[in-house]
Amino acid sequence: MKVTGVLQQRAWATRELPPVEQVRPGLWSVPVPIPDNPLRYTLVYAVRLARGLALVDAGWAAETSWRSLTDGLAGIGYAVTDVRFVLVTHAHMDHLGLAARIREVSGAAVGMHPAEAATLTLPPGRAESVVGWLTRRGASRADAAEQIERMAGWRAAFEALARPDLLVEHGDRPLPAPAAIRAVWTPGHTPGHLCFVDEERDVMFTGDHVLPRISPNISVPPGGAGDPLGDFLSSLSTVDHAEPGEVLPAHEYRFTGLAARREALLAHHRTRLAEAEAAVRADPGASTWAVAATLSWSRPWSALGPVLRQFAVGETYAHLLHLAALGRVVNQDGPRDAWSAVHGVSTVA
Known part of the structure; x- marks a missing residue:
């Protein structure tokens, strides 16, 4: 893998906002910026159309974010009123947040995958369901109840997110000719995550699916189901069919060598699966929370606050569910998770 966004990488290292850059003619x-977040910023990409612009992602809904977006567009000779489309890789706040405001100002159409649109239906009693979900994963009532306060203002922000005007399926070309941008469905980080290939400029917009340095969070959110880690691993194969001239992620910095980065991500998850399976074998009947507390994180488990612990438990649960799908572990029925290894099955290679 080779870093091509050198200024972006330098800004990442110095914890600054990188400059607006022309990546290709017309791109x-x-x-x-993402206020008070370790990811620091979302890289929104502006694509010149025959008339106006399309954006890939929109950024966080905050005044400082809005100013950076409007100033950045002004610096390349455009205004928000010139935006005709917002193609959303996925519906997290740092990607979808400003889309509603952009649409209000410009009339732009907001596009996303149908599976992503489905995640924007908020069930009643969401905060209480998070507490129930965490206690089933093995959290104490006190640990789980910390989430209620955190989510107090979350509903309003969630309900303000833009719902789509345009549903974008795998293989669709959502922009008018002569734009040559094709959607690639890459579920895992979210159910409807999309990457976009610009065939004319030989680049791939990878959103959070493939980042140059960190592994995207793959977790099972409260109320979620299925095998999102299995989806993610399969999706890495989906983007391996072509090697774009440059990879344009939503965070950190641009790079080349998609295949090499894909292999590094696969290796990371093989290691994490083996670590999770070893934890279950060492402590039969352990809850997901207990397993998560033993795994290697970027900081000690004791230093993780409520938000990061919920993410960590969700990611651990995704790995355990994938191990269960592989027939390596089993979760006993009951009010709380109780994981056991399947005897006679070797650990993950």
């Missing part, structure tokens, strides 16, 4: 990266 620019516009960094939009």
Whole structure:
């Protein structure tokens, strides 16, 4: 893998906002800050159309983010009123947040995958369901109840997110000719995550699916189901069919060598699966929470606050569910998770 966004990498290392850059003729990266977040910024990409612009992602809904977006577009000779489309890789706040405001100002159509649109239906009693979900994973009532306060203002922000005007399926070309941008469905990080291939400029917009340095969070959210890690691993194969001239992620910096980065991500998850399976074998009947507390994180488990612990438990649960799908572990029925290894099955290679 080779870093091509050198200025972006330098800004990442110094914890600054990178500059607006022309990536190709008619294609620019516009960094939009994420307030009080270790990811720091979302790289919004502006694509010139025959008339106006299309954006890939929109950025976080905050005034400082809005100013950075509008100033960045002005610096390349455009205004928000010139935006005709917002193609959303996925419906997280740092990607979808400003889409509603952009649409209000410009009339732009917001596009996303149908599976992603389905995640924007908020069930009643969401905060209480998070507490129930965490206690089933093995959290104490006190640990789980910390989430209620955190989610107090979350509903309003969620309900303000833009719902799609345009549903984008795998293989669709959602922009008008002569734009040559094709959607690639890459579920895992979210159910409807999309990457976009610009065939004319030989680049791939990878959203959070493939980042140059960190592994995207693959977790099972409260109320979620299925095998999102299995989906993610399969999706890595989906993007391996072609080697774009440059990879344009939503965070950190641009790079080349998609195949090498894909192999590194696969290796990371093989290691994590083996670690999770070893934890279950060492402590039969352990809850997901207990397994998560033993795994290697970027900081000690005791230093993780409520938000990061919920993410960690969700990611651990995704790995355990994938191990269960592989027939390596089993979760006993009951009010709380109780994981046991399947005897006679070797650990993950």
